[in-house]
């Protein structure tokens with residue numbers, strides 16, 4: 001049997017809290033916990049997100065893109081303000097915050113990134129790999 005024929009290109013769907021913004025994402029990466037300073041400010045704590053190629057993401061609805069740094073921007077619903085996307089410009093991929101997925105079954109948590117920026121008020125108590133910034137080779 002041809003192994004290639006078994007590859008399933010699963011499409012994940014999701015939305016913001018109010019339902020105004022919806023998305024469909026194909027070939028989503030596994031989930032990473034990000035402890036960086038940007039995510040601390042954007043989310044109030046840490047962010048759990050999965051990546052998708054920009055070409056494999058479709059969304060509809062009114063999204064506001066806010067600059068986070070000269071190279072990054074966040075996308076949120078203009079109605080309910082759900083934080084949905086984090087885009088590193090020129091990277092070719094977009095991170096989708098996992099809380100916006102309707103049913104993220106099949107995605108596993110890969111590990112922790114930007115642990116070098118983690119504040120001291122909490123401990124990481126699982127056995128997943130930890131990286132000071134990005135792991136070598138990126139986070140796919």
Ligand SMILES: [Zn+2]
Nearest residue numbers: 016018077080
């Ligand atoms: Zn909304």
Ligand SMILES: [Zn+2]
Nearest residue numbers: 034035036039
């Ligand atoms: Zn981050």
